[in-house]
Amino acid sequence: MEKRNRTIVLAVITILFPILNFAFQTNINVSYNSGSTLFSLYNAQINTSQILSADIELKHENENFDFFASMIARNDNFFNDHFSSSYYAGFYFVVDESGFRVRNGNVTVTLGKIHLSDVVQSPYSLFISSVHVPRNTFEVLFDSETFLYTTRWIQLSNLQSGSDIREKLRSANYKLYGVKFGNFRFGYQDVAVYVGKEFDFEYFANPVPSFFIQYVNDAGRPYSEGLGDANYISGFFLDYNSENLYWYAQILVDDINANRFLHPESYQNPDKIAWSVGANFKNIFGKFGLFHAGATKYTFQPSSESGNPLYYGYTYYPNFTYTKDSNTMVLPLEYLYAGYIYGENNLAFMITYDSSVVDGLSVDAEFVILGERSPVNPWNENTTFVPGTHLLNDPVLEYRLISNLQYLLTISDLIKLELRSALGYVWNASTLVNVDSDNVKKPLLRPQNGNNHPYFSFSLGLSFNMSF
Numbered sequence: 001m002e003k004r005n006r007t008i009v010l011a012v013i014t015i016l017f018p019i020l021n022f023a024f025q026t027n028i029n030v031s032y033n034s035g036s037t038l039f040s041l042y043n044a045q046i047n048t049s050q051i052l053s054a055d056i057e058l059k060h061e062n063e064n065f066d067f068f069a070s071m072i073a074r075n076d077n078f079f080n081d082h083f084s085s086s087y088y089a090g091f092y093f094v095v096d097e098s099g100f101r102v103r104n105g106n107v108t109v110t111l112g113k114i115h116l117s118d119v120v121q122s123p124y125s126l127f128i129s130s131v132h133v134p135r136n137t138f139e140v141l142f143d144s145e146t147f148l149y150t151t152r153w154i155q156l157s158n159l160q161s162g163s164d165i166r167e168k169l170r171s172a173n174y175k176l177y178g179v180k181f182g183n184f185r186f187g188y189q190d191v192a193v194y195v196g197k198e199f200d201f202e203y204f205a206n207p208v209p210s211f212f213i214q215y216v217n218d219a220g221r222p223y224s225e226g227l228g229d230a231n232y233i234s235g236f237f238l239d240y241n242s243e244n245l246y247w248y249a250q251i252l253v254d255d256i257n258a259n260r261f262l263h264p265e266s267y268q269n270p271d272k273i274a275w276s277v278g279a280n281f282k283n284i285f286g287k288f289g290l291f292h293a294g295a296t297k298y299t300f301q302p303s304s305e306s307g308n309p310l311y312y313g314y315t316y317y318p319n320f321t322y323t324k325d326s327n328t329m330v331l332p333l334e335y336l337y338a339g340y341i342y343g344e345n346n347l348a349f350m351i352t353y354d355s356s357v358v359d360g361l362s363v364d365a366e367f368v369i370l371g372e373r374s375p376v377n378p379w380n381e382n383t384t385f386v387p388g389t390h391l392l393n394d395p396v397l398e399y400r401l402i403s404n405l406q407y408l409l410t411i412s413d414l415i416k417l418e419l420r421s422a423l424g425y426v427w428n429a430s431t432l433v434n435v436d437s438d439n440v441k442k443p444l445l446r447p448q449n450g451n452n453h454p455y456f457s458f459s460l461g462l463s464f465n466m467s468f
Contacts, residue, residue: 028464029055035457036422039078041429042330042445051076055096064103068112070096080324097134110139116154118250119176119187120237123350124276124293126252126340127174127189127235133316133335138204148178148187153204156193156338157317166195166229166311167318172338173203175210183242189252190234191339193312200226209234231302231312233339247279252339254299254314257389271389272299274340280352289352289364297345297371297390300337304378309440314338315375321432321443330432333445336375345371345392360408370398370430374444383438398447399427402455418461427452 033051040046057070072094081092099112115132118125136155142148156170171194178187192203192210202213211232217225231254239248254272278291302313311318316338320331337343348368355361371394374380402424409417429452430445 025059025061025465025467027055027057027059029053029057029461030463031055031418031459031461033457033459036455037076037457038332038334039076041426041455042332042432045327046078052091057096066101068100069098072096078324078329080322095134097132099137106142106144108139108141108143110137110141112137114139116152119148119150119178119185119189120239120248120250120276120278121246121280122248122250122276122278122291122293123352124278124291124340124348126250126274126276126293127191127233129334129337129339129341131334131341135316135338146180148176148180148185149207150174150176151204151207153199154338155198156315158198159317162318164311169198170195170311170318171198171200172314173200173210175207177209178237183240184238185241186236186238188234188236190232191314192230192232193314194226194230195311196229229310229312231314233300233314244282245279246281248277250276252295252299254301268387270298270385270387271296272301272344274299276340284356286356287352287354289350291350291352292348293340293342294347294391295340295342295344297373297393298379298385299344300339300375301344302376302378304384304440309376309378309442313375319376319442328432330445333373333375342368342370343373343375345373345390345394347392358407360410362406363404365403366400368398368400370400370447372444372446373430374435374442377435377438377440377442377444379438380444381435381437383440394447396428396447396449398430400455401425414465416463416465418459418463420457420459420461422455422457424455425452426455429453 031053053072053074055070055072060067073091074094075090079092095113097113097115099110099114101108101110113134114137115134116128116137118128123130137152139150139152141150152174154172154174156172159168162168173192176187176189178185190210192214194200203210206213211234214230214232233252233254235250235252237248237250252274255269257269257271259266259268274295276293278289280287280289300314302310304310315336317336320333320336322329322331333343334341342348346369350364350366352364353362369392371392372380379385402422404422407419411417428447428449430447431451432443433446434443435441
């Protein structure tokens with residue numbers, strides 16, 4: 001047995017040595033944070049006065065092959081860890097972006113736990129969240145001078161607990177079809193969310209848009225295929241990119257009320273639509289950005305049939321609460337939505353500035369209006385939808401105004417110092433509300449009148465970069 005193990009280790013070293021020898025890049029980031037966090041917005045009991053984190057990343061990059069692995073240690077006490085207090089001095093570990101990428105001409109294949117990205121350059125991208133939440137993924141990308149195609153499998157959740165396999169196993173397949181003409185790109189995007197299994201080969205490998213795959217398989221030719229529980233989301237994007245200007249527009253349709261045109265005398269289901277527009281432009285002072293996005297109520301939610309919850313909402317998990325030290329914790333929805341960062345029932349506005357006068361300085365300011373929302377409960381506290389399209393028509397709304405400042409000081413090629421601060425205020429902050437008036441009985445977040453509090457944070461980070 002020992003001889004066989006030595007043989008395996010020797011074989012691995014023999015294979016990797018020609019690739020990785022003298023080609024590693026190591027990044028070590030250590031940071032200290034004090035003050036507010038996304039978790040503190042949703043969990044008043046969280047103490048965020050002192051948070052330490054350390055990120056260790058190992059990378060190898062060349063023309064045709066990238067290898068990257070990253071681990072983060074934190075002591076923020078946000079999550080459960082059986083060994084945190086007894087073995088690791090209060091720290092727990094997170095596997096951050098880790099995987100590999102292979103390029104051959106116009107084709108790129110990516111496999112691993114990846115920070116996913118959308119085709120548009122925006123903090124309000126609609127199909128793939130702009131928040132870096134690494135997920136297991138398998139992607140094939142084709143990018144030529146005139147055409148762009150992507151198919152990407154995304155593991156949403158693979159849970160140990162749960163009585164329903166549709167809740168435990170949830171995945172999505174994202175596709176992008178784009179054409180290029182001059183500085184413009186125009187394309188179609190879709191996402192198929194399916195439950196009950198981890199990987200559906202046809203959604204990934206068949207280049208036909210996912211709507212037709214779902215339609216044909218569910219109908220049966222002659223027999224119905226797949227598990228049947230799936231959700232289809234689609235939309236379009238248009239962007240323009242030149243040396244000093246970038247702008248884009250993007251729309252996502254989760255469900256649309258076609259009856260307003262086809263059967264105006266029949267029921268009128270809510271439109272579930274999100275939109276995003278924005279631009280960056282450069283001048284001698286730096287790069288300026290202006291962005292806006294919004295989404296109607298119920299966007300990205302699952303549906304409900306006969307009062308039974310289905311789990312194919314476009315979220316990373318089928319729940320947003322969990323238990324920590326006998327307390328109910330709220331997972332910030334910004335970490336839950338797989339698409340647009342704020343999900344449903346909101347309007348968001350952001351301005352950004354990256355300075356060329358002061359190297360390493362960037363600032364932004366954001367204003368967000370949020371209504372009642374529940375990404376896991378179909379129709380919130382109602383058993384079925386309320387007819388008509390809804391946007392911010394709740395009696396109380398939450399308002400957030402937060403600005404951020406970042407300064408990155410390059411001390412040497414090996415060492416960088418990063419300062420971050422955030423300052424703002426939250427009016428009518430949302431709180432967790434348990435629902436028992438419908439058949440689903442899952443919670444929602446509801447703005448509370450007078451629940452106001454300031455938002456302030458400061459962080460200091462030091463990074464070391466070394467190649468060998």
